[in-house]
Amino acid sequence: MLHNARVLDADWVPNDVIHRNAEKNRLRNALQPVLDGDQPQDVLVEGPSGAGKTCLARYTSAKLEEQALDVQTQYVDCWNHSNRYRVLLDLLEGIGPTHDIHRNTPQDEMLSRLEQIDDPYVVILDEADQLADKDLLRELWAIPQLTVILIANREEDILNALDERVRSRLRSAMRVRFDQYHHDELVAILQARAEAALTPEAIDEPQLDQLADAAAGNARDAITFLRQAAQEAEWDGREAITSQHIRTAIPAARDTLRQRSLDKLSEDQRLIYDVLLEHGSLMPKEIHDHYTTRVDDPKTKRTVRKYLRKLEHYNLIESEGEGPSRRYTPAT
Numbered sequence: 168m169l170h171n172a173r174v175l176d177a178d179w180v181p182n183d184v185i186h187r188n189a190e191k192n193r194l195r196n197a198l199q200p201v202l203d204g205d206q207p208q209d210v211l212v213e214g215p216s217g218a219g220k221t222c223l224a225r226y227t228s229a230k231l232e233e234q235a236l237d238v239q240t241q242y243v244d245c246w247n248h249s250n251r252y253r254v255l256l257d258l259l260e261g262i263g264p265t266h267d268i269h270r271n272t273p274q275d276e277m278l279s280r281l282e283q284i285d286d287p288y289v290v291i292l293d294e295a296d297q298l299a300d301k302d303l304l305r306e307l308w309a310i311p312q313l314t315v316i317l318i319a320n321r322e323e324d325i326l327n328a329l330d331e332r333v334r335s336r337l338r339s340a341m342r343v344r345f346d347q348y349h350h351d352e353l354v355a356i357l358q359a360r361a362e363a364a365l366t367p368e369a370i371d372e373p374q375l376d377q378l379a380d381a382a383a384g385n386a387r388d389a390i391t392f393l394r395q396a397a398q399e400a401e402w403d404g405r406e407a408i409t410s411q412h413i414r415t416a417i418p419a420a421r422d423t424l425r426q427r428s429l430d431k432l433s434e435d436q437r438l439i440y441d442v443l444l445e446h447g448s449l450m451p452k453e454i455h456d457h458y459t460t461r462v463d464d465p466k467t468k469r470t471v472r473k474y475l476r477k478l479e480h481y482n483l484i485e486s487e488g489e490g491p492s493r494r495y496t497p498a499t
């Protein structure tokens with residue numbers, strides 16, 4: 168029944184990104200000038216989790232590379248690689264061999280190698296709000312051949328980390344805002360994935376509805392549920408996914424998603440999550456107080472608040488209340 172499981176991986180870039188025409192056009196318009204030898208516009212992509220931000224940015228940059236031989240592109244996940252050295256290394260890997268680069272290579276040298284590129288270079292900095300080095304964006308923006316697509320959950324999370332001089336550059340970037348998917352859009356995305364991954368007749372409309380309902384606007388959740396449901400059906404020796412398979416699949420898929428998010432946490436983020444697991448419900452100040460007792464070099468309160476938003480965004484924790492009375496708890 169499952170004839171191409173790869174299509175149901177969360178990082179698979181589909182052949183088409185459906186129901187995102189307005190966003191697709193904006194992104195294309197920002198980058199299009201590069202095809203005529205002109206300077207493209209920087210882009211800031213923001214929106215909730217599972218809304219297709221990464222998928223559309225990767226799809227658009229892949230199309231650009233197909234259309235123009237001299238344009239190079241690179242994708243960097245700044246959550247996994249948040250420090251300056253890793254980001255610079257990823258960027259250099261996108262333009263040539265890097266076997267002569269190691270931890271002790273001066274980072275100015277790495278930067279100057281980027282400055283020497285002749286061809287347009289479009290880089291996607293995903294989870295850009297996680298960048299640990301706030302000077303790096305300014306330095307990258309100073310390289311004329313380099314165009315940056317920044318992806319974040321909220322624009323403020325990037326803006327707040329930047330100096331005023333650099334903020335104005337970001338303000339002039341093209342904004343591409345994503346909303347959560349509606350039910351019918353999720354059904355269409357699932358349908359396309361099912362057609363590419365499963366044998367015909369493997370899933371019917373009521374089951375697609377059931378998956379889309381459970382995913383509540385998040386395409387990553389929807390696709391992970393579908394993958395797990397297909398697996399359940401296979402283990403059951405069946406040729407089609409039933410509603411029961413989906414009911415069994417959803418909690419298991421949620422565990423997989425949660426584990427994937429936990430694996431991405433930095434050491435400090437993990438400590439903050441552990442504090443909440445231990446104490447149940449806390450206010451940001453209390454979280455910061457507990458956290459600072461566990462590290463030698465604690466992050467600032469502002470950074471901890473940013474981390475809390477990130478954990479909430481990935482459904483690891485929940486919050487209640489606003490302003491000073493806001494409380495966080497681990498997600499159930």
Ligand SMILES: Nc1ncnc2c1ncn2[C@@H]1O[C@H](COP(=O)(O)OP(=O)(O)OP(=O)(O)O)[C@@H](O)[C@H]1O
Nearest residue numbers: 177179181184185216217218219220221222386387
């Ligand atoms: N319009 C779409 N058409 C086809 N597949 C889609 C679409 N939108 C999202 N997907 C798929 O859903 C999954 C999640 O999308 P994506 O990673 O782009 O979300 P995101 O907005 O970047 O989320 P996050 O902020 O959590 O990283 C991916 O497998 C992606 O290929």
